[in-house]
Amino acid sequence: MQSSLPLTIERASGVPLHLQLAQQFRAAVLDGRLQAGHRLPSTRDLARELSVSRSVTQAAYDQLHAEGWIEGRTGAGTFVTDVAPLQPAVRRRTPHHPDADANLLTLRPGIPYIAPTPDPGWRRAWREVSTQSPPGGYDDAAGLPALRTALAEHVARVRGIACGPENVLVTNGTVHGLRLLLAVTQRPGDRIAIEDPGYLNAVAAANDHRLEIVDVPVDEDGLQVGALTDDVAAVYVTPSHQYPLGGRLPVARRNELVRWARRTGSLLIEDDYDSEFRYDVAPLPALAQLDLERVVHLGTLSKTLSPSLRLGWLVASETMVERLAAFRANSGDWPGWPMQAALLAMLRDGYLDLAVRRGRRLYADRRTHTCAVLAPYGQVIGQDAGLHITLLLPDDVDDTRIAAAAREAGVVVAALSEYRRTVPGPPGLVIGYATPSTPDLHRALTILTEVLSRR
Numbered sequence: 001m002q003s004s005l006p007l008t009i010e011r012a013s014g015v016p017l018h019l020q021l022a023q024q025f026r027a028a029v030l031d032g033r034l035q036a037g038h039r040l041p042s043t044r045d046l047a048r049e050l051s052v053s054r055s056v057t058q059a060a061y062d063q064l065h066a067e068g069w070i071e072g073r074t075g076a077g078t079f080v081t082d083v084a085p086l087q088p089a090v091r092r093r094t095p096h097h098p099d100a101d102a103n104l105l106t107l108r109p110g111i112p113y114i115a116p117t118p119d120p121g122w123r124r125a126w127r128e129v130s131t132q133s134p135p136g137g138y139d140d141a142a143g144l145p146a147l148r149t150a151l152a153e154h155v156a157r158v159r160g161i162a163c164g165p166e167n168v169l170v171t172n173g174t175v176h177g178l179r180l181l182l183a184v185t186q187r188p189g190d191r192i193a194i195e196d197p198g199y200l201n202a203v204a205a206a207n208d209h210r211l212e213i214v215d216v217p218v219d220e221d222g223l224q225v226g227a228l229t230d231d232v233a234a235v236y237v238t239p240s241h242q243y244p245l246g247g248r249l250p251v252a253r254r255n256e257l258v259r260w261a262r263r264t265g266s267l268l269i270e271d272d273y274d275s276e277f278r279y280d281v282a283p284l285p286a287l288a289q290l291d292l293e294r295v296v297h298l299g300t301l302s303k304t305l306s307p308s309l310r311l312g313w314l315v316a317s318e319t320m321v322e323r324l325a326a327f328r329a330n331s332g333d334w335p336g337w338p339m340q341a342a343l344l345a346m347l348r349d350g351y352l353d354l355a356v357r358r359g360r361r362l363y364a365d366r367r368t369h370t371c372a373v374l375a376p377y378g379q380v381i382g383q384d385a386g387l388h389i390t391l392l393l394p395d396d397v398d399d400t401r402i403a404a405a406a407r408e409a410g411v412v413v414a415a416l417s418e419y420r421r422t423v424p425g426p427p428g429l430v431i432g433y434a435t436p437s438t439p440d441l442h443r444a445l446t447i448l449t450e451v452l453s454r455r
Contacts, residue, residue, distance in 0.1 A: 069083060143170025172311065173307075195222075261291070267296065269295075410447055
């Protein structure tokens with residue numbers, strides 16, 4: 001039924017009548033059908049026009065008055081307030097562009113193999129979470145206390161770092177931990193040394209915090225400590241398996257790096273990339289084992305379980321963890337309780353250790369096959385650990401052109417030049433062998449070798 005105002009009620013709509021009237025009134029003001037100063041009928045007259053009870057029109061007027069759309073004037077009636085009419089908002093649909101790589105075989109580095117069906121250990125962890133009630137209030141900003149204890153035991157056992165729960169902060173992964181650390185410890189304009197070639201997300205984090213980046217060359221053993229200058233406030237390093245060249249920082253160079261940090265007062269940021277997957281001997285001790293006052297250790301589940309978990313940890317001095325937790329308590333930026341509780345269940349159940357052992361066997365076989373297939377086309381380096389190898393190519397080869405040709409043929413692969421900034425070096429391809437299934441890996445390598453043969 002309709003009134004002299006642009007108002008209609010639909011009794012069968014399921015929406016309360018007073019809310020129907022209020023919504024239509026707002027729309028009429030916004031599109032200009034009702035102007036500022038327009039005198040409205042009384043609630044009694046409007047109720048009579050619409051054949052509804054006066055309580056309906058009174059409730060609608062009360063709502064509109066509370067929101068400021070109308071005002072009552074003593075002895076004069078109810079009027080539309082001076083609300084400037086607006087053009088109705090137009091919903092703009094952004095066209096959805098599907099992932100261009102979704103149907104391609106991928107040899108991008110740093111992504112583990114995820115089986116299509118979850119295994120029993122994974123399901124057990126989530127079943128355990130589902131039986132628990134969430135905490136009554138906000139979580140501890142440093143992470144669940146029980147999880148921090150379990151992680152301290154884990155990194156002490158597998159990485160040799162003498163630490164307790166007071167030294168552990170739960171993160172959303174390596175990059176999250178790095179950004180948090182930079183926000184708390186560095187100021188705009190501070191200088192940070194980063195390996196070149198190196199991890200581009202670390203470079204992006206430093207740029208976002210307006211730090212001055214000092215590119216430090218790497219060789220077959222990793223970061224060249226002798227190239228560091230004494231004026232840098234922090235050093236980001238991947239000592240377990242340098243990303244992307246694959247060098248492993250030897251003990252002598254690790255000692256040299258810690259001595260340099262003690263002398264200069266600089267902060268060492270250890271990204272423990274690929275430490276879980278070593279194929280010749282046991283993993284080298286963590287850099288943080290040498291000096292937890294000067295080193296902050298970053299670990300993640302991205303390579304062992306899944307990048308989509310967005311979980312990791314940071315190990316540092318108790319003072320540093322307290323500073324980071326205090327900062328995070330104000331930002332509210334820490335992993336949710338269900339994810340932390342699931343990781344705790346996986347650690348207690350031994351599932352994480354099982355996943356690492358299983359992955360190490362799978363990736364060792366794939367690494368052997370990948371190296372054998374690609375050896376005729378260049379120099380294979382970085383094959384002793386991790387989820388990728390690097391194929392160095394002759395100096396006259398354009399690695400970006402090779403990567404583009406491989407994509408055209410159906411395989412995504414990274415050009416080594418993507419990771420270089422100012423330090424020159426040979427071209428190459430950074431080839432991850434973990435992500436695809438074993439048959440898909442074989443197909444991808446066949447396509448890639450065909451492309452390399454035509455270079």
